[in-house]
Amino acid sequence: MNAVRRIGVPIAAIIIFLMFWEFIVWINGWPNYKMASPSDLIPAYVKYWSLFLEMGWQTLWRTVAGLAIAVLVGTFLGMLMGFSRTVRDGLYPLLVGFNAIPKATLVPVIALIFIGQHDLNTVLMAFMISFFPIAVSVGIGLSTLEPEYRDILRSLGASKFTIFSKIALPKTLPEFFGALKVAVTLAFIGTNLVEIVSPHGRGLGALFKSGETNGDYPLMFSVLIALAFLGIVLYYAVVLLEQIFAGWAERTEH
């Protein structure tokens, strides 16, 4: 019953959403260059399915690669900021400033720095746009660790590393996964930014551009939906990891 609910409710919501979308387009009599309807998308998927698979994979692996770097760098920065007040005071304005720069303006910059290295550029952008929430949440998680938690191990002469691995790290996991859920969707935005602004013929962003050039509007909409689909898949992958590693944080209902 519970499993049926957990899968059934979201699927029902998606179906209702698609029906509503179809209805809005139909009642307004919009042509598909104004707004494609779900039923227009199916022929596009049928026609280009191999392209969708190939481009979807391109987008997915670059996003995941960028996200992986964001996790490593973000956790490292978060640790530095969590353990040292000086580092925190020094890094915060820099990070906030960097995060405030619209990443679209950075696309031509990194395209010039790494000319022609499209994979690197894309992964780099996915990383740059998504590491910030991870760094901040790990930093906050570590710096707000109550001193008593540290003291129970420190009073036994435990090393800093032991205290980190036995207490600080697991205690920060819920915050970390919360940030990772935000970072997942951001990383997709980063990947597609490069694929669309600096097109190099790969990824779903390139497919979107080709739809635009050829006036194939249903194709453009199908790309958007495919992106949403990938986003959902990756998000739930994170949720699964969260349940495995930080499932304890979820209170059971009494």
Next chain:
Amino acid sequence: MTNLIEIKGVTHAFQTPNGPLPVLDDLNMEVPEGELCAVVGPSGCGKSTLTRLIAGLLKPDAGEVWLHGEQVREPRNTVGMAFQNPVLLEWRTILQNVILPLEIVAPKMPKAEKEARALELLALVGLEGFEDKRPSALSGGMRQRASLCRAIVHKPDVLIMDEPFGALDAFTREDLWQTMHALREKEPFTSVLITHDLRESVFLGDQVIVLSGRPATRQFILDVAFPGPRVIDGLFATECVDMLHTLRDQIRIAQGRTTEEEK
């Protein structure tokens, strides 16, 4: 009887942006082996600083802390700590929480042995059957019981408690006082108990030390002569009431000193 804890002329100040803030001033105290010393004093007089000094988590600016005939220069694994906040690790079961100090102090001890030791203590404090529960599934009093088990699982010489029962309701607190006596019968340890509750200090302590207002020094020592066995009803006996009055007067004096300083 030898003194297991000796604090000799300890003076300590915190560095603040407005200059040093003295918290302890030439504090002396001795706790004989196996005894429980309750420390009371006005709020913010440096009682928690005292626990951190005994645990070796802080170094005093002047003076010395001695445990078991050795001067404390760094944390030592013969110390156990319990705080007002039970700080149980939410991702571990109660049993795993209690085992934690053994993982640091005795990493080579077989797992079964560690678990047997933890289960023995959990039974002693009345937490039998809760070993596989998460801390969030337990009441505040039960969590504090588990926290006490964790503090003594590695058989420390010294148990340092910083208002361990401060956040509990009055009846739960009385239950835990009795649990403390049950524990002390089975597990020999020397103990320093920081508290705000004068009844608690008399019920649990062999001696009660009253600290003055900040910077704290020893203002008064009361040797507790508890009439008869340590049961809650004993607290209503005349001897206890007299002791409580004496302590109350001393606290008033200690508070008077702080208010004068503020003026």
